[in-house]
Amino acid sequence: MKAGDRVLVHAAAGGVGQAAVQLAKAAGATVYATASPHKWPVLRAQGVEHLFNSRTLDFADALEGGVDIVLNSLNKDFIPAGLRTLAPGGRFVELGKVGVWSTEQVAAEFPHVEYHNFDFSELPADEVTRINKEIMTDVAARIAAGGLDPVGTTGYTLDEVEEAFGVLSRGANVGKLVLGFDQPAPPAAIRDDRTYLVTGGLDGLGLLTARKLVALGARHIAVPGPGEAPELAGAHVTVLGPDLAGLERTPPVAGVVLADGDPEQAWRLHERFPAWTSSSRTPTSPPPSARPTGRSPRTPSTTSSAPARRPAPPRWPSPGARWASRSTRCTPSPRPRRCAPSPPWSAPAPA
Ligand SMILES: NC(=O)c1ccc[n+]([C@@H]2O[C@H](COP(=O)([O-])OP(=O)(O)OC[C@H]3O[C@@H](n4cnc5c(N)ncnc54)[C@H](OP(=O)(O)O)[C@@H]3O)[C@@H](O)[C@H]2O)c1
Numbered sequence: 255m256k257a258g259d260r261v262l263v264h265a266a267a268g269g270v271g272q273a274a275v276q277l278a279k280a281a282g283a284t285v286y287a288t289a290s291p292h293k294w295p296v297l298r299a300q301g302v303e304h305l306f307n308s309r310t311l312d313f314a315d316a317l318e319g320g321v322d323i324v325l326n327s328l329n330k331d332f333i334p335a336g337l338r339t340l341a342p343g344g345r346f347v348e349l350g351k352v353g354v355w356s357t358e359q360v361a362a363e364f365p366h367v368e369y370h371n372f373d374f375s376e377l378p379a380d381e382v383t384r385i386n387k388e389i390m391t392d393v394a395a396r397i398a399a400g401g402l403d404p405v406g407t408t409g410y411t412l413d414e415v416e417e418a419f420g421v422l423s424r425g426a427n428v429g430k431l432v433l434g435f436d437q438p439a440p441p442a443a444i445r446d447d448r449t450y451l452v453t454g455g456l457d458g459l460g461l462l463t464a465r466k467l468v469a470l471g472a473r474h475i476a477v478p479g480p481g482e483a484p485e486l487a488g489a490h491v492t493v494l495g496p497d498l499a500g501l502e503r504t505p506p507v508a509g510v511v512l513a514d515g516d517p518e519q520a521w522r523l524h525e526r527f528p529a530w531t532s533s534s535r536t537p538t539s540p541p542p543s544a545r546p547t548g549r550s551p552r553t554p555s556t557t558s559s560a561p562a563r564r565p566a567p568p569r570w571p572s573p574g575a576r577w578a579s580r581s582t583r584c585t586p587s588p589r590p591r592r593c594a595p596s597p598p599w600s601a602p603a604p605a
Contacts, residue, residue, distance in 0.1 A: 255278060257282030259278075259281070259283040259284070259322040260317075260321045261278040261284065262287075262317060262321045262336065263325045264288045264308060264324070265308055266285070266308075268327075268427065269405060269429055272430075275297070276300075276405075280402060284304070285302050286306070286321065287304065290309065293428055296406075308328070311331060311335045314336070314339055320341060321339040321341060321344055323347065324336045324339060324345070325349065326348050327348075328350065333353070334364075337363070337364045340364070340366075342367075343367070343368070344366075345367065348369070348371040357371070405429050407430045407431070408421075408429065408431050409432050409434055410431060412434070442509070444470040444472050445471070446471055446472065446473040446474075448508030448509070449475070449492075449506065449507045449508065450464075450467050450472045450474065450476070451475075451477075452464045453510075453511070453513055453516065455484075456479070458513075461484055463513045464477065468487070473490065474505050476492045476493075476494055476501055477492070477494065479494055480493070480495075492504050
């Protein structure tokens with residue numbers, strides 16, 4: 255990336271987008287950005303003048319053939335639309351994970367562009383460590399020298415994890431959301447003769463959670479499918495069919511971790527296994543009014559690298575509840591979604 259390049263940054267108000275905007279501007283490039291219109295003031299304040307709605311394809315007609323680099327993370331029609339904006343020799347950098355095009359497909363339909371599709375999470379762990387170290391060293395030095403600002407962050411306590419994932423899943427965040435671990439959870443008593451159900455446990459955060467459970471002593475992990483059972487040395491992994499088929503063949507469930515960020519899944523589990531909500535550790539009253547649902551996302555802190563903080567709300571669920579979540583039912587539109595609280599649920603405490 256060099257001075258004078260015209261760079262299209264999709265989802266420019268998100269975590270990656272915010273970093274990309276700064277790097278492009280620092281290189282002397284002209285930034286064209288997409289974002290939800292209510293986030294445009296943030297981008298304007300950062301000196302981004304050319305703004306398009308990230309939920310429409312308007313940018314493609316406006317920029318057709320005039321862009322040197324596209325940083326893409328949007329899918330479906332946004333992929334050919336983004337490719338269409340590139341000038342001959344332009345580069346399409348694909349960060350997305352869903353419905354991405356193959357190199358052959360791009361070469362066939364857009365032979366005049368370069369296509370770079372990579373997924374950081376697919377690199378070997380030592381390679382990720384090396385690259386992370388290199389990038390962090392460089393970025394920290396540039397921030398210290400005043401050439402870059404830290405990306406804005408909004409802080410959440412562990413008790414607010416559901417709200418944080420709700421903001422992320424609605425795409426309502428600006429910059430990064432940061433979970434604070436300043437209230438350490440009590441150590442979990444993991445049993446080797448019980449099953450731990452991890453939604454989203456086939457990859458990403460869920461797989462990391464499953465690995466941690468095994469490291470803590472779990473020997474039976476159940477994961478909703480479809481997908482291939484991950485190798486977890488020392489543990490037996492059951493991939494469940496529709497409606498959690500196969501769970502009846504595993505030892506009794508002693509814990510559930512919702513790692514797929516899907517509140518509807520939480521609600522389905524609650525409805526399917528009401529007994530799991532009967533634990534004496536399950537809160538029986540609604541959460542404190544200090545935890546309203548459906549409120550506007552917070553404004554991120556952009557003045558410091560420390561997450562924006564606010565006084566912690568009263569703890570809920572009760573400190574004794576180890577495996578608990580609170581599901582929220584949301585209507586699909588309009589954004590921001592209206593969410594109504596649903597009954598809390600939790601798995602029974604290990605017997
Ligand atoms: N390949 C890799 O190595 C790699 C590495 C890091 C991240 N990524 C990918 O890069 C993308 C951005 O990561 P991030 O950390 O910046 O995520 P992020 O902070 O959550 O930003 C994502 C943004 O996408 C926008 N968006 C556009 N259309 C959306 C839709 N239909 N639904 C929800 N959001 C939509 C939203 O902003 P607006 O409301 O403004 O549109 C949202 O804030 C993700 O897809 C991530 O998986 C890839």
